[in-house]
Amino acid sequence: MDSCVIPLRHGGLSLVQTTDFFYPLVEDPYMMGRIACANVLSDLYAMGITECDNMLMLLSVSQKMNEKERDQVMPLMMKGFRDAAEEAGTSVTGGQTVVNPWIIVGGVASVVCQPNDFIMPDSAVPGDVLVLTKPLGTQVAVNAHQWLDIPEKWNKIKLVISREEVEQAYQEAMLNMATLNRTAAALMHKFNAHAATDVTGFGIIGHARNLAQQQKNDVAFVIHNLPIISKMAAIVKAGGNLFGLLQGTSSETSGGLLICLPREQAARFCAEMKSSRVGLSGAMGHDGGAGDGQQAWIIGIVEKGNRCARIIDKPRIIEVPYRGSVVSAQEGSNNNASPPEVQLT
Amino acid sequence: MDSCVIPLRHGGLSLVQTTDFFYPLVEDPYMMGRIACANVLSDLYAMGITECDNMLMLLSVSQKMNEKERDQVMPLMMKGFRDAAEEAGTSVTGGQTVVNPWIIVGGVASVVCQPNDFIMPDSAVPGDVLVLTKPLGTQVAVNAHQWLDIPEKWNKIKLVISREEVEQAYQEAMLNMATLNRTAAALMHKFNAHAATDVTGFGIIGHARNLAQQQKNDVAFVIHNLPIISKMAAIVKAGGNLFGLLQGTSSETSGGLLICLPREQAARFCAEMKSSRVGLSGAMGHDGGAGDGQQAWIIGIVEKGNRCARIIDKPRIIEVPYRGSVVSAQEGSNNNASPPEVQLT
Numbered sequence: 001m002d003s004c005v006i007p008l009r010h011g012g013l014s015l016v017q018t019t020d021f022f023y024p025l026v027e028d029p030y031m032m033g034r035i036a037c038a039n040v041l042s043d044l045y046a047m048g049i050t051e052c053d054n055m056l057m058l059l060s061v062s063q064k065m066n067e068k069e070r071d072q073v074m075p076l077m078m079k080g081f082r083d084a085a086e087e088a089g090t091s092v093t094g095g096q097t098v099v100n101p102w103i104i105v106g107g108v109a110s111v112v113c114q115p116n117d118f119i120m121p122d123s124a125v126p127g128d129v130l131v132l133t134k135p136l137g138t139q140v141a142v143n144a145h146q147w148l149d150i151p152e153k154w155n156k157i158k159l160v161i162s163r164e165e166v167e168q169a170y171q172e173a174m175l176n177m178a179t180l181n182r183t184a185a186a187l188m189h190k191f192n193a194h195a196a197t198d199v200t201g202f203g204i205i206g207h208a209r210n211l212a213q214q215q216k217n218d219v220a221f222v223i224h225n226l227p228i229i230s231k232m233a234a235i236v237k238a239g240g241n242l243f244g245l246l247q248g249t250s251s252e253t254s255g256g257l258l259i260c261l262p263r264e265q266a267a268r269f270c271a272e273m274k275s276s277r278v279g280l281s282g283a284m285g286h287d288g289g290a291g292d293g294q295q296a297w298i299i300g301i302v303e304k305g306n307r308c309a310r311i312i313d314k315p316r317i318i319e320v321p322y323r324g325s326v327v328s329a330q331e332g333s334n335n336n337a338s339p340p341e342v343q344l345t
Numbered sequence: 346m347d348s349c350v351i352p353l354r355h356g357g358l359s360l361v362q363t364t365d366f367f368y369p370l371v372e373d374p375y376m377m378g379r380i381a382c383a384n385v386l387s388d389l390y391a392m393g394i395t396e397c398d399n400m401l402m403l404l405s406v407s408q409k410m411n412e413k414e415r416d417q418v419m420p421l422m423m424k425g426f427r428d429a430a431e432e433a434g435t436s437v438t439g440g441q442t443v444v445n446p447w448i449i450v451g452g453v454a455s456v457v458c459q460p461n462d463f464i465m466p467d468s469a470v471p472g473d474v475l476v477l478t479k480p481l482g483t484q485v486a487v488n489a490h491q492w493l494d495i496p497e498k499w500n501k502i503k504l505v506i507s508r509e510e511v512e513q514a515y516q517e518a519m520l521n522m523a524t525l526n527r528t529a530a531a532l533m534h535k536f537n538a539h540a541a542t543d544v545t546g547f548g549i550i551g552h553a554r555n556l557a558q559q560q561k562n563d564v565a566f567v568i569h570n571l572p573i574i575s576k577m578a579a580i581v582k583a584g585g586n587l588f589g590l591l592q593g594t595s596s597e598t599s600g601g602l603l604i605c606l607p608r609e610q611a612a613r614f615c616a617e618m619k620s621s622r623v624g625l626s627g628a629m630g631h632d633g634g635a636g637d638g639q640q641a642w643i644i645g646i647v648e649k650g651n652r653c654a655r656i657i658d659k660p661r662i663i664e665v666p667y668r669g670s671v672v673s674a675q676e677g678s679n680n681n682a683s684p685p686e687v688q689l690t
Binding site: 003004006008009010011013015017018019020021022023051053054056058093094095096098100101102104106108110112114 | 349354355356358365399401403439440443446447449453455457459
């Protein structure tokens with residue numbers, strides 16, 4: 001499970017907690033703070049928990065930074081973390097900062113829940129479909145952005161992507177990583193989700209396997225579609241199958257939720273992700289207009305099986321356009337106007 | 346406050362949380378794990394909280410260690426942490442491990458409390474006395490132990506302490522750092538403590554000042570006695586006032602609780618700390634026989650004042666003997682058979 005669930009001594013309540021910390025992977029400290037916060041909370045959201053009672057922030061300041069750098073970078077990182085927490089309707093109370101050779105940013109999210117507040121990730125049944133709520137390819141986008149300044153790396157991929165597109169893909173990846181999975185968590189209850197996890201360091205296939213192993217029923221997950229940030233598939237092909245992106249092993253940071261939904265609910269789940277505000281308390285409830293819609297894709301099916309997961313040969317690659325660019329958004333509208341169909345047996 | 350207290354949406358309950366992480370300061374990885382756990386829990390104990398619902402362990406493995414070193418060191422550190430958690434009647438569920446240039450060990454302690462479970466540290470009144478539940482001098486003991494191998498350092502202190510005594514003081518410091526402040530937390534309720542904090546990185550005077558500033562009443566803390574691990578005062582004098590130990594500024598790791606108690610209760614508090622098992626659930630209730638007694642000392646008074654704290658000129662140094670040595674224990678019995686008296690105005 002993505003979070004630990006501790007039964008409490010008080011009337012059926014449980015303490016649900018999760019922690020995560022890591023090293024900055026993007027250059028913008030404010031965005032890094034937001035991403036770190038979204039990533040910590042994502043473990044709660046994967047259990048359908050939409051509220052968080054408290055967050056602790058864990059920071060280490062790099063000893064290699066001079067005082068001026070620290071004074072510029074750390075407050076921005078903390079502000080990003082706090083802003084994302086506020087968007088999540090929670091606040092950061094407490095934490096710890098130490099000095100370390102590397103910058104570290106992370107946190108702890110805790111919530112006290114009633115039994116109906118969370119969905120145990122173990123009830124997938126054959127016939128369910130798999131939905132993914134963010135595109136893949138964050139690792140590729142972040143690395144490609146670094147390669148702009150490394151000629152031997154850049155030369156391998158420059159035939160398939162322009163510098164502008166790399167910049168746009170990087171911005172798109174940052175936006176996605178900083179997006180909370182909170183809407184998805186709320187919709188998991190509305191559409192009767194059977195199980196979910198969040199996609200992070202082990203890639204889509206690693207997390208699909210972990211989720212499959214936790215199921216009570218004899219099920220297997222089969223992934224047919226890979227929604228990927230536009231042009232990232234081309235980059236990994238040009239570079240010689242980089243990171244195993246097309247095999248589902250490329251790490252993601254603060255990725256989407258992978259959710260098992262009843263087949264008849266999945267299309268509506270995706271439509272509501274895209275279209276609408278959902279009834280959440282906190283900042284999101286006020287800000288989340290129609291413009292905040294997130295995409296979600298039906299990417300596979302649950303069939304009878306041995307608690308394993310696989311990607312079919314030649315999965316369909318869904319090119320997910322960059323929202324920052326009008327051209328890309330138009331290009332992408334063909335691919336993404338409605339939840340893409342999936343070969344359901 | 347040492348912990349954050351978050352009101353919950355469920356019937357008067359509060360979530361109390363604290364986190365701490367740091368770098369190893371002793372050579373024994375098992376003891377380091379125990380110390381780290383005791384140090385995290387200490388923030389709860391300082392609020393009179395005796396139970397903990399969950400702990401998360403935060404670890405970073407040093408990238409400079411080879412695989413064999415990692416396989417030897419990290420499991421011992423984790424075992425020490427888990428054993429201390431078990432002694433505290435809680436367990437470690439969840440956590441995160443990363444690779445980093447330095448080893449880091451720490452954790453998060455969380456508990457859901459009813460209002461009577463914790464004591465807000467803000468109610469000291471003039472006439473209270475200050476009690477300390479572990480001796481000072483851990484930083485000096487740990488450093489002196491390292492100086493055994495550094496001739497230019499060792500030469501400065503070898504006239505006042507033997508190598509054997511340094512070893513004993515180091516063992517004593519480790520024992521103290523690894524001791525849970527849980528008994529003290531339980532006795533805070535029994536003897537009606539008005540406020541408390543735990544003594545760590547800012548030294549006794551730093552934490553006394555922090556506690557004084559949080560008080561609702563116009564009080565000041567005056568410290569008359571400094572209980573210090575035997576010979577550590579001599580070392581700091583020989584070395585030229587090292588670490589500011591005698592001024593109360595020397596860092597402590599996993600130090601004792603500094604507690605404001607009604608004057609008529611303090612002696613009995615110290616006697617019960619030393620003598621008896623207390624009614625705790627969990628492992629301690631079963632194991633905690635008379636032999637587990639910890640010392641506590643009346644070290645000062647609360648008077649009317651401006652929310653500040655000070656140590657008197659020429660405080661009385663209480664030499665706290667090494668328990669590992671029979672000789673030392675006899676020597677010490679003069680000093681420590683009963684709670685030392687304090688000049689109460």
